[in-house]
Amino acid sequence: MKLAKFYKNSQVFKIALSIAIAVVCYIASVFYTQMRNLDSSVNLIANATETQLELEKVLSIISIYETNLRSYIITKDESYLENRFLRRGEIETNLKRINVLVANNPARVKDVKRLNELIDYRFTLFRETLLLAKSKSPNIEALKAKLQQSNNFTELMKNYVYKTINAEGDKVKIHNDNHQFELQDSIISAFLLVILSLLILLLSFNKMNVDINELKRANDELQFLNHSFNNAEKIAGFGHWKINLETNTYSFSDNFFRLLGMEPQSFVPSLENISKYLHPDDIDYVTQMHLESLQSYKPTSLMYRFVLPNGDLRYVMSAGSFTRNGKGQMVKTGVNYDMTEQHKRTIELEENNKELISINEELESFNNIVSHDLQEPLRKIQMFISRIESTEMDSISEKGRLYFNKIRISANRMQTLLIDLVNYSRTIKGDKVFEDTNLTELVHHIIEDLSSDIDDKKAKIDLGNLPTVKVISFQMEQLFINLISNSLKYSQEDIAPEISIFSKKIDQNEVFDNEIITDEDYYKIVVKDNGIGFKQEYAEKVFVLFQRLETGAKYSGTGLGLAICKRIVDNHNGFIKVVSEPNIGSTFSIFLPKKA
Amino acid sequence: MISHKDSMRILIADDDEDDRTFFSDAMMELKMNNKLTLFNDGKELMDYLANPDVILPHLLFLDLNMPRKSGFECLKEIRADLRFKDVSIAIYSTSSSEKDIEETFIEGANIYINKPNDFTELKKVVKEVLNINWQFHSSGLNKETFFFSI
Amino acid sequence: MKLYIKYDGIVACRVILQEQLERLDIKHKLLDLGEIEISDSVSDESFAELQTELNRYSIFIVDNEKSQLIQKIKDTIVEMIYQNDKLPTITISQYLAEKLNFSYGYLTNIFSEHTYSSIENFIIIQKIERAKKLIIEDQLTLTEVSYKLNYSSVAYLSSQFKKVTGLTPSAFKRIVDKRRNLSNLKK
Known part of the structure; x- marks a missing residue:
């Protein structure tokens, strides 16, 4: 892993490469000097060999000469002497060649000089011998002596020449040994050079290959991204643009053109060309904001309209910001987003909203009518009833009293209905201020407020510990008032009502809104009674507006109480459930979210 | 000290004739030796109070919904006049909305009565209001924090 | 602006009483719990004046x-x-x-x-x-x-x-x- 990373690091690679090149250069220079040395050795050897050859030639010429001379002395045939001057000339040329060969060897030059003298003296001896042999009366003794001297001298000269040749041979041998050595070194150097070069070549090739592959992959990815980006632009309905501030060139994406109802890249991107599509009312403000931003480099966020060639209007949100490109040039880039649909929807929503507000206002005035104007006359009816009851009842007939009582009951029922209606409408509209409320205290107050009803029914109320919850407290009050009043109202005839209010752990399989809910997210508060109850099949129905299960005169309900309860719990994003059994009682469970 | 034998001067402004009758009947039946003056609306009441020589009442009942001048307007005007700083103001209204209760208290009312729908209840309420008001007058309690809602 | 004050009604009352009694030269001793001991006899005029002065502060002389x-x-x-x-x-x-x-x-x-x-x-x-x-x-x-x-x-x-x-x-x-x-x- 580490190595691979190391390998991929081009900096490291560069350093390695330069070191390798330096090594190659060094080896190459060593190789070069070795080759030079080799070359000079070869020259030297050739030189020495040639010198040897020339020297031997000289010797052989002298031998031939001597043989010819002897032959003449024996035969007296003049023809043996014919070539004697030519022989002397040959030796001269040989010596000249040797001189050239040994020119840069002072010791050898001296040797050659000595050889020259020896040769000269030998030829003197030849001449003297020839003179003796040609004389008419040859002194045999003298000739014999001269021949002997010549012979001896030749032997001496031969020895000398062979000594020189040997010396030259030794030199060649030494050179040859050196040459062998150098040759081996050179071969190793050359081998190393080739191997190293090959290695560098391979490494470079591999590195290049890897780099190219990477580049190719990056390029592919970029192309893919570009493609997806273009697609995304098309699907999401936005186009992007770019302005190079340095070169003052504009570029627009393909979808930018499409948003204008144009073919991609169908005109040259420029401020002037794009202005043609701006709504006349927007041109000044957009151009001004844009040009200002080019000075201040502050991001822009503009909303304006394009007029398409076919006359359509398009609402566009254009957001731009500044950045520097790879070359360090300041560039403004941005996105144009087609808001036309949203704009239409917003307008629609606004209109709906206006309508809703007016409906709400009507509802509120209706609510006022119910809560005030209707209650006024009713309150007076009740007032007069109470006055008659306290002072005039004695003077009315039995039947009259009965009717009168019915009037009172009806009036009271109407009042309850009006109050419930007001309460119900208050749960729809009205201030929804959520505040932390201690439900134990809240229910405690309610129990106090209801104390006269509770005492009348001889009811036993058991209040457990309830949590503190963020709620709309007046609505919560209403909720518990309704539930407790219900329990009091729908109690069994001969059994004193027992109502308990407590918080409870949530069952494991409690479901709300298709989700299993737990104690972590919800409070569960239970209001349980031992009243008349109802069949479980009505458990949903009881919460519906104006749905009453008991219609007898004994139970004076309005059909609003539990609907109000449901509404209130809905307002708190909670839910309410009931489990009931006739003649056993009802258990209402209220679930309130812990996070409001 | 004030003895309860001293009569308490009480004013009431209500445009509803029946309500005025109920109120004065209740007061009478309580036999509490108070001096009650009735006004048909807020304007009439304010005209009466505008007289600088007026003998200040101890307690003033105001209906909220009145033509010409609402109880709320009367309340504001009276509380803006330092002459009436010792006068207790009771709002006497059919509205039982918390909003109305709080707003009138904030504007300077001391008592808020939700008009009962039973005459016996009315007598009880009036009696209680007179009592608590008397306590505040006679026991040196802080008027600034005198609120009573029934 | 409006000032909010804290006061002790009993102390205030004692100061008022003391000031008024001293003003009318009535020798006295303030006892606890709303009682004043008068050492000398007081003229009817002084008594009436004291009564009216004190009434201004809703302080009443109780005889019963x-x-x-x-x-x-x-x-x-x-x-x-x-x-x-x-x-x-x-x-x-x-x-x-x-x-x-x-x-x-x-x-x-x-x-x-x-x-x-x-x-x-x-x-x-x-x-x-x-x-x-x-x-x-x-x-x-x-x-x-x-x-x-x-x-x-x-x-x-x-x-x-x-x-x-x-x-x-x-x-x-x-x-x-x-x-x-x-x-x-x-x-």
Whole structure:
């Protein structure tokens, strides 16, 4: 892993490469000097060999000469002497060649000089011998002596020449040994050079290959991204643009053109060309904001309209910001987003909203009518009833009293209905201020407020510990008032009502809104009674507006109480459930979210 | 000290004739030796109070919904006049909305009565209001924090 | 602007009495609980003047002994509720009987006869009055108030508060705060 990373690091690679090149250069220079040395050795050897050859030639010429001379002395045939001057000339040329060969060897030059003298003296001896042999009366003794001297001298000269040749041979041998050595070194150097070069070549090739592959992959990815980006632009309905501030060139994406109802890249991107599509009312403000931003480099966020060639209007949100490109040039880039649909929807929503507000206002005035104007006359009816009851009842007939009582009951029922209606409408509209409320205290107050009803029914109320919850407290009050009043109202005839209010752990399989809910997210508060109850099949129905299960005169309900309860719990994003059994009682469970 | 034998001067402004009758009947039946003056609306009441020589009442009942001048307007005007700083103001209204209760208290009312729908209840309420008001007058309690809602 | 003041009615009353009595040159000794001992005889004119002067401050000279006793009951209750930082745990009825040397039954009878309310009612009103002060002026929490005034629980205090004022303590505080803001705005 580490190595691979190391390998991929081009900096490291560069350093390695330069070191390798330096090594190659060094080896190459060593190789070069070795080759030079080799070359000079070869020259030297050739030189020495040639010198040897020339020297031997000289010797052989002298031998031939001597043989010819002897032959003449024996035969007296003049023809043996014919070539004697030519022989002397040959030796001269040989010596000249040797001189050239040994020119840069002072010791050898001296040797050659000595050889020259020896040769000269030998030829003197030849001449003297020839003179003796040609004389008419040859002194045999003298000739014999001269021949002997010549012979001896030749032997001496031969020895000398062979000594020189040997010396030259030794030199060649030494050179040859050196040459062998150098040759081996050179071969190793050359081998190393080739191997190293090959290695560098391979490494470079591999590195290049890897780099190219990477580049190719990056390029592919970029192309893919570009493609997806273009697609995304098309699907999401936005186009992007770019302005190079340095070169003052504009570029627009393909979808930018499409948003204008144009073919991609169908005109040259420029401020002037794009202005043609701006709504006349927007041109000044957009151009001004844009040009200002080019000075201040502050991001822009503009909303304006394009007029398409076919006359359509398009609402566009254009957001731009500044950045520097790879070359360090300041560039403004941005996105144009087609808001036309949203704009239409917003307008629609606004209109709906206006309508809703007016409906709400009507509802509120209706609510006022119910809560005030209707209650006024009713309150007076009740007032007069109470006055008659306290002072005039004695003077009315039995039947009259009965009717009168019915009037009172009806009036009271109407009042309850009006109050419930007001309460119900208050749960729809009205201030929804959520505040932390201690439900134990809240229910405690309610129990106090209801104390006269509770005492009348001889009811036993058991209040457990309830949590503190963020709620709309007046609505919560209403909720518990309704539930407790219900329990009091729908109690069994001969059994004193027992109502308990407590918080409870949530069952494991409690479901709300298709989700299993737990104690972590919800409070569960239970209001349980031992009243008349109802069949479980009505458990949903009881919460519906104006749905009453008991219609007898004994139970004076309005059909609003539990609907109000449901509404209130809905307002708190909670839910309410009931489990009931006739003649056993009802258990209402209220679930309130812990996070409001 | 004030003895309860001293009569308490009480004013009431209500445009509803029946309500005025109920109120004065209740007061009478309580036999509490108070001096009650009735006004048909807020304007009439304010005209009466505008007289600088007026003998200040101890307690003033105001209906909220009145033509010409609402109880709320009367309340504001009276509380803006330092002459009436010792006068207790009771709002006497059919509205039982918390909003109305709080707003009138904030504007300077001391008592808020939700008009009962039973005459016996009315007598009880009036009696209680007179009592608590008397306590505040006679026991040196802080008027600034005198609120009573029934 | 509007100033909010804290005052001690008893001390203020004593200062007023002292000033008025000294102004009229009446030799006196201020006793506890609304009693003044006059050493010399006082002329009718001086007495009448004293009476009118004191009436201006809603201070009345009481001649009736029963009225005096009622005043004493009230003063004792007020003193008990206000003087101590924390109410004594002794019951008020016991405290009254010991302090005034009358049986509690006698005291309640007299009190109810001559005022519109009972001693218990008066005590409740006074306690709630103190509670109001503690909430508004001292910014105490309900828990602190209920401890100081010997309520068995916060719930009990707030339900009694609701009974006397018709408001919950928090609504009460909200109203007072808003009222003060409003009058500050007007200034």
